Amino acid sequence: MPIIQPSEKDSKNRGILITIYILLILGAVTQIFPFLWMLSSSFKDNIEIYKLPPKLIPPRPTMVEFQFNAPEGATKKQLEADAVLASFYLLQKRPDVKEVRTKFFAHGKLVYELDAPQFQAKKLWEAATVSKATERQDWIAGAGGISKELGGRFYPDGKNIEPTPPPAKQSELRVVAAEVLTKADLASTPRSILVGRSFSPIFDSYRKAYTALGEMPISRFFGNSLVVAILSVAWQLLVCSLSAYAVSRLVSPAWGRVLLLFFIGTMMIPGMVLTIPNYLILKEFPFRSLFGIPFPHANLLNTFWALILPAGASGFAVYLFKGFFDQLPMELLDAARIDGATEMNVFTKIAMPLSKPVFAVLGIMGFMGSWNDFMWPFIVIQKKELWTLMVGLYQLQNSAGEPNIVMASLVLGALPVILMFVFFQQYILEGIVMTGIKG
Amino acid sequence: MQEKHYSAFNKPKWAAVLFLLPGILTFLLFRYYPMVKAIIMSFYDYSIMNPPGKFVGLGNYTRALQDPMVNLVWKNTATIVGLSLLGFFIPIILAVLLDEVRGGNVVFRTIYIIPAIMPAMVTIVLWKWFYNPDYGLLNIIRQGLGAQPLGWLNDPKLAKLCLVLPGFFAPGYTALIYLAALQGIPKSMYEAAIIDGAGYWQKLRYITLPRIVPMMGIMLIMGLIGAFQMFEAPFVYTGGGPLNSTKVVALYIYEEAFNFYRMGYGTTMAVMLFVFLLVLTWLQVRFFKTDPDS
CATH class of the missing domain: 1.10.3720.10 (MetI-like)
Structure with a gap:
């Protein structure tokens, strides 16, 4: 039974009741805050989590999108190889980039796309070392595997999507990305490079914890x-x-x-x-x-x-x-x-x-x-x-x-x-x- | 009740035996047999390869009484248990507060219970990150307030307190038990007090608190029994360090038995802990019996 009975709601008791609610709400903050902190930390990446002062709401992760023109008569394997190479070099060079998307176009239509998250960079790298040591044919086989694992999508008949105009503003990241592309020695030719933000990498800690x-x-x-x-x-x-x-x-x-x-x-x-x-x-x-x-x-x-x-x-x-x-x-x-x-x-x-x-x-x-x-x-x-x-x-x-x-x-x-x-x-x-x- | 309790039917004896068999076997095998085995083992320099090994009589016990580490771990345990008692009244206060809430009761209950039923490992690992001297939340807050950062778990003077502090922030479980006791207080007692002109504090002092004193006794003893067996917190936070300042009885037993395979010596200390806890349990039973309300 509550100490304050319904029959005696006078002004003095109201003061006590208000104090009780304030105390309970303050206490509730101490209960919820550690969990919020845990949740917020789990959404950060391994750079953001060490930043001081820490942010309760982590910033949306950086994403780079490469668009390529596929070479005439390119096979799926070639495109996969190019996608993996381009993604890997940029992810390795810039750990702050959390996702690299690659899109390949033929005759104005999208034919292949791949989203590579930062936390898979090591796997991409393992395939890359194989490719460097052996013939390009072996490398293509390796790229196919990882492309499948990361959910790379191939459209044999092409898919119509709105072409994104290249951004007017030049950013430091775009310059780095362009440099990476020139060094990567790809079969496809770059069309444009976009820098943006992506939502899905905030779950990367979970994906990594769960599978990788x-x-x-x-x-x-x-x-x-x-x-x-x-x-x-x-x-x-x-x-x-x-x-x-x-x-x-x-x-x-x-x-x-x-x-x-x-x-x-x-x-x-x-x-x-x-x-x-x-x-x-x-x-x-x-x-x-x-x-x-x-x-x-x-x-x-x-x-x-x-x-x-x-x-x-x-x-x-x-x-x-x-x-x-x-x-x-x-x-x-x-x-x-x-x-x-x-x-x-x-x-x-x-x-x-x-x-x-x-x-x-x-x-x-x-x-x-x-x-x-x-x-x-x-x-x-x-x-x-x-x-x-x-x-x-x-x-x-x-x-x-x-x-x-x-x-x-x-x-x-x-x-x-x-x-x-x-x-x-x-x-x-x-x-x-x-x-x-x-x- | 008792007259109706036993059926008019003569039930076959074998049915009772069949029903009891799995239970009796399980309890014998995992409770009574190990209990006896523990006592026997404590008289041996137990060898895993060739059990039971060499009989040493009371050798393990005399050794334990002279072991300076035993002395230290009991002192550490007592200190940490004592520190944990600093939070003894937090659940009581919370229960008294929650007792007054009518609207929003479910919301508050949910918020306060969830941290209290979290897996201990989750709470401990989370707080270990809070205690991190470089990136932990606690030092960030201290620096925000302009204070010097502390070493927390790395500081032998602070480490013991760090083990019990998270418990102060999870009072919900115990509070709920007190709350059940508070809700059993008859309305008529408060109404009589109101007629006599008693205010909030007087009712709290003369009606509410006296009625939950027996529960406080039970919770105190149960808390002590749990705290004296504390293992996970020191094991995960500090591993017994720094400078053995958080090495507790259970941790020492674990190390002796499973790191150094001195099972006989480890068991001896466990038996000594058991005897000590038995005294506490006996106190609890006595407390329970003298309680007229239960």
């Missing part, structure tokens, strides 16, 4: 985390709901008390004391030997099992489930039994549908817990391709990754949690309040 990090593809870690979180939650809900149902409904009161203590007693064991022995147990799962007799065992380290199986043992989940099952009307369950339903049927057809809210709360809290976990996955998974996103984020920031890419990865790590909150707010709020009663 080579050894550390965030997309892979993202998928791993998703798989682990979903399977962990499913396993935990299964194990804990079955146990809690038995404790609540299938055993005598005396057994119920003993078993409940067995399950929720584990809540007192701190995670830290279990870390080392659990690591060793998973290394030789379940036992190396039982009472001196060798026991079949497997090494579950560096598998998702090491993350999923221990998640099943949640005393808190058993406690919540048991409390909920206790409230279910016995008559309903007995009615099903009269109809000859098996205990499993009673559980899946009657008890579970009635308990959707508690499944939802535990499912969502469990998902977020698994998604956010770092220490355990970090210890049991060394294989890079199995890292979860949180481990990946740690390694990325540790390996002196560019801060704008780190920030983009952080946004990707935060996104599922924010989405969960947007869609399942009610369950999350209930779950939070329940952690209060757990104590």
Whole structure:
């Protein structure tokens, strides 16, 4: 209940209420600002992010467009080669240019175009070194690959577009771009060079984080985390709901008390004391030997099992489930039994549908817990391709990754949690309040 | 309730066994067995190649009590936990403020909750960038105000505070728990106080706060239990530096066990931490029992 009751809205209380709102709004700024900063940093490029004083709204990235006249009877391969060469030389010379667009015209019609982003310069360069060492034919093959990857478009019949008049104003960047073209030794002849701004490169940090990090593809870690979180939650809900149902409904009161203590007693064991022995147990799962007799065992380290199986043992989940099952009307369950339903049927057809809210709360809290976990996955998974996103984020920031890419990865790590909150707010709020009663 | 609780049917025993089997196995295997294993391991100079290795009796314990690093990490942990208590009242204040909001409640709740449920790694890496002495936001703000830039995480005097500071900016989770307690205070109590002529501050002082004192006790103990096991923040922010000033108990255990493979010694320190936390938990249970409202 609010301290200020609706019945007493006098002027003195109004002052207090206004103060409360001002404090809450000021507080809200401290909550939102770090996220805005993270978002803003993720949209900056690796030059802008180090600029002082920093800007909250990053400037729109610079773009250069080359227009060429294709040589008579030019093949697609030749045009691709020219596009890649021209793009690469300019991107390499000017890191502040975030995108180079190349357009090739034949008889006034557009026949080929390619947009090359700055963050792919390294890939373009790899192809370029090949071309210099070998015959031009090999180079053309390489250019075809990267053209396809970057979404280069070829129009065999030509495409009519409005020709852009060359700009009247000469800029320093245009001079550099023109120099680059003369050195590049292309088959096509330059028509005009345009300098402008482009919107799409502001997402380059994300594109790079998601696909182009080579050894550390965030997309892979993202998928791993998703798989682990979903399977962990499913396993935990299964194990804990079955146990809690038995404790609540299938055993005598005396057994119920003993078993409940067995399950929720584990809540007192701190995670830290279990870390080392659990690591060793998973290394030789379940036992190396039982009472001196060798026991079949497997090494579950560096598998998702090491993350999923221990998640099943949640005393808190058993406690919540048991409390909920206790409230279910016995008559309903007995009615099903009269109809000859098996205990499993009673559980899946009657008890579970009635308990959707508690499944939802535990499912969502469990998902977020698994998604956010770092220490355990970090210890049991060394294989890079199995890292979860949180481990990946740690390694990325540790390996002196560019801060704008780190920030983009952080946004990707935060996104599922924010989405969960947007869609399942009610369950999350209930779950939070329940952690209060757990104590 | 209890009469209705047990069905008139005699349920087959094997059904109960089948329902309980996965749970009992999982809990035994990942909770009780490792717990026992931890205690046994603490008496061994554990060898991974040839477990369990050499029996040393209480050797690990006497060694831990004489280890100057153990002394240091406990001191560091206690200091950092103490610093984190500086923010203890922030969620309480936030809850009291949120309690008064009717219109716009959802908006405020959303804004305050999202930072509090962020993955710890996201918050930590973000703040690590804020703390960057050259390009970080905090030094940019300081310079904007005309103050000298600070070393933050590189400064042994400041590093401990830097570990707990971000937590002060994410009070939403705990605030929500307090808010639930505040909303349980009966309206009639406030109305009676109004009749007696009590103003805002008096109601806050004599009705609201006394009613959430038990919750404060619970949150304090739960917070302490969590804070004494702190690992991620020192591990990611500083790795225990500078000059071991942020090396905490959990970090030392981790290093001994997984960097130097001294699993027996690491487990011994974990068991000691466990005993210490058990005392805190016992305090919590006692606190909970003396609370008439729960």
